[in-house]
Amino acid sequence: MRPLTEVAPGVLVATAEKYTTTSTVIVGPGAACLVVDPALMPAEVAGLAAELAARGLQPVAGWSTHPHWDHVLWSAELGDVPRYATPRAAQTAEHERDGLIEGVTESAPGHDLELFARLTPLPADHVPWEGPVAQILAHDAHEAGHGALFISGAGTLLAGDMLSDLEIPLLYEGSPDPVGQYRAGLDLLAGVQDVRVLVPGHGHVGDGAEFRRRLDADRRYLDALERGAPAAGQDERIGNDWLRAEHDRQFRLLHR
Numbered sequence: 602m603r604p605l606t607e608v609a610p611g612v613l614v615a616t617a618e619k620y621t622t623t624s625t626v627i628v629g630p631g632a633a634c635l636v637v638d639p640a641l642m643p644a645e646v647a648g649l650a651a652e653l654a655a656r657g658l659q660p661v662a663g664w665s666t667h668p669h670w671d672h673v674l675w676s677a678e679l680g681d682v683p684r685y686a687t688p689r690a691a692q693t694a695e696h697e698r699d700g701l702i703e704g705v706t707e708s709a710p711g712h713d714l715e716l717f718a719r720l721t722p723l724p725a726d727h728v729p730w731e732g733p734v735a736q737i738l739a740h741d742a743h744e745a746g747h748g749a750l751f752i753s754g755a756g757t758l759l760a761g762d763m764l765s766d767l768e769i770p771l772l773y774e775g776s777p778d779p780v781g782q783y784r785a786g787l788d789l790l791a792g793v794q795d796v797r798v799l800v801p802g803h804g805h806v807g808d809g810a811e812f813r814r815r816l817d818a819d820r821r822y823l824d825a826l827e828r829g830a831p832a833a834g835q836d837e838r839i840g841n842d843w844l845r846a847e848h849d850r851q852f853r854l855l856h857r
C-alpha cells in the first residue's frame with residue numbers, strides 16, 4: 602500500500618497492490634474524516650487506519666461505492682461508525698452476503714467478517730456529515746445502486762468501479778439492459794460540472810482532461826461491444842487474462 606497522497610485539497614488517496622485498488626479519505630473539520638472504500642488486504646486496511654491515527658484523523662463515517670467484496674471492507678481500528686451506501690447497494694450487500702464472504706475469503710483472507718459488508722442504507726443526495734459536501738451519484742452501471750461521490754469543493758469525483766485507466770467497463774449483468782444502464786451511468790457522471798480530479802476505484806488518479814478521455818474510451822468500448830466489433834476486444838486496457846475473460850463473457854452475453 603502506498604501511503605496517503607493528497608490528490609486535491611482535503612482529499613487523500615492510498616493505492617493497494619492488488620487490482621490497483623484505491624482508498625479515499627475526505628478530510629473534514631477538526632479531526633473528522635470520511636473514508637471511502639478502504640482496501641484491500643487486512644494489513645493494508647490496518648495500515649490505512651494507523652496512518653489516519655498518526656495524522657490525527659478520526660473516521661466519522663464510511664461510504665461504500667458498491668456491494669462488491671473489495672468495496673465493503675472495514676476494520677475495528679477505523680471505528681464503529683455508519684458505513685453508508687445507496688439503499689439498493691445496502692440491500693444487495695445483505696442479500697448477497699454469502700457470495701461476498703466467499704469472494705473476500707478467496708482473494709483477501711483475514712478480514713473481520715463481523716464488520717465486513719455491513720452497510721447503512723442512505724436514501725439521500727449527500728452524505729450526512731460536517732465535512733465537505735459529498736454528493737451521491739447513484740446509477741445502475743457496473744452494479745445496481747452504484748454510488749459515486751462528487752466532492753464539489755475539491756472538484757473531485759470518486760467514480761467507484763467506473764472510468765478506470767486499467768479496466769474496461771464491466772457490466773451489471775443482472776440488468777435487462779446492461780449496456781444501456783452503463784451508458785446512463787456514464788451520462789450521469791459526464792454531466793458533473795467542473796471535475797478537476799478523478800479517482801477511480803481501480804487505477805490511477807487523473808485530471809479533468811483524463812476524466813473526459815476515459816469517458817470517451819468507455820463509450821467507445823461499449824459502442825464496439827454492442828456492434829460486435831473486434832475493436833472492443835482490442836481495447837488497450839485488456840491487459841491480463843482476467844479482463845480478457847470478462848470481455849469475452851460480456852461479448853457472449855450480447856451476441857449469443
Ligand SMILES: [Zn+2]
Binds near residue numbers: 671672762803
Ligand atoms: Zn472493485
